[in-house]
Amino acid sequence: KLTCQRLSELYGLDPSTPLFRVLRHLWQVDENGRPLLALLTALARDPLLRVTSTTILQMPNGEELMRQKLMNALRQSVEDRLNTGTLNTTVRNISSSWTQSGHLKGRVRKIRQKVKPTPIVTAYALLLAYILGARGGGLFNTLWAKVLDTPVEELISLAIEAKRLGFLDLSQAGGVIEVSFARMLTEDERQLIHGTD
Template identity: 50%
Template sequence: MLAELSAVLASASASATRADYASAVIDGNCLDKPTASTRRLSNQRLGELYSLDAAIPLFRLLRRLWFANEKARPLLALLVAIARDPLLAASAPAVMHLRPGEEYRKDPVKESIRQAVQGRLSEATLEKVVRNVSSSWAQSGHLEGRTFKRRARVTPTPGAIAFALYLGWISGFRGEELLDSPWTRVLDSSVTQTTELALAAKRIGLLDIRIADRVVEISFRRLDPSGNVE
């Protein structure tokens, strides 16, 4: 979905509404789909994963950071997808548990998802879900290889860390916890690296952070000036 998200975001202005994005996909066929039904399906799936609605803070921030830091795009897309797709989120522990270079196996991922859905999906549907989430982790850079995939270490950017810190904040993490939440760990970022990148994000105007005597204070007003965040 990363290539499709890129195409959709490039097809509309920053002021675009959800209807504008739908029109770009369905009427303008910005994704070059062969039929009307596949265009509608793509619009639905992209809306489910990323919202494509500037009224929703996650998408508003995704779009801002997307055009500010091209290298961060795969990780930004992954963070939003994890926040909005419970099946992808359920697969995260099995992927993040792997050490760099360790072979990726689908069975542990399938079992994690199976436990999350508690029998609500058939075996065939589970197989399809595992293929989809495996593709998402490969597109984000966490998996590499063709026939046999192995865990790879990703490289976060200040923009990706700023987004991860924001996701941690809306998830209820505060203070030092923000520097070592599941959101920053998904970026393979240690507390030290997260701190350094958060300070870099401050320098480029994405957030405000103050660290003193183990007290961590972060404000996201600069990240989302039109939102209602501290």
């Protein structure tokens, strides 16, 4: 029960939390996207997982993950706040998270592979960037977009498909792209994020 409570607090598993409310909705409509939806949510809420993103995302496709790289990234972030045992457990759990998302494959030897986002996962990644203040074309150059292992042009195509499916609003003209999330966020949430939408 205590573990469930701690996980709920860490990952914001509360329907009154906008991120979780949106995740629950998307989870129901995008079964194929669930691994990436889960990872994006975890990255948004878990700073230790987020610290390892550069290590994973910079790996070429087919490269084996050297456990020490994750250990070094974490140690640089937490310095001496975690003992070696806790750090080892954290590395194991983080490796598992990246494997479950599809970025790594293999039980013992973790090999980097590219993921294939769905339009709905793309909309969610863009929403996370939007909540943190990114706008326009900048939405496609954030950590959240990079997690999708997809070139910007393809992400824009996926976002256009997400618009067609009713998950975001998007307009594009003269090299300028605008994306908004009136369909996913309430009016109060949009105002809370950055004044007005």
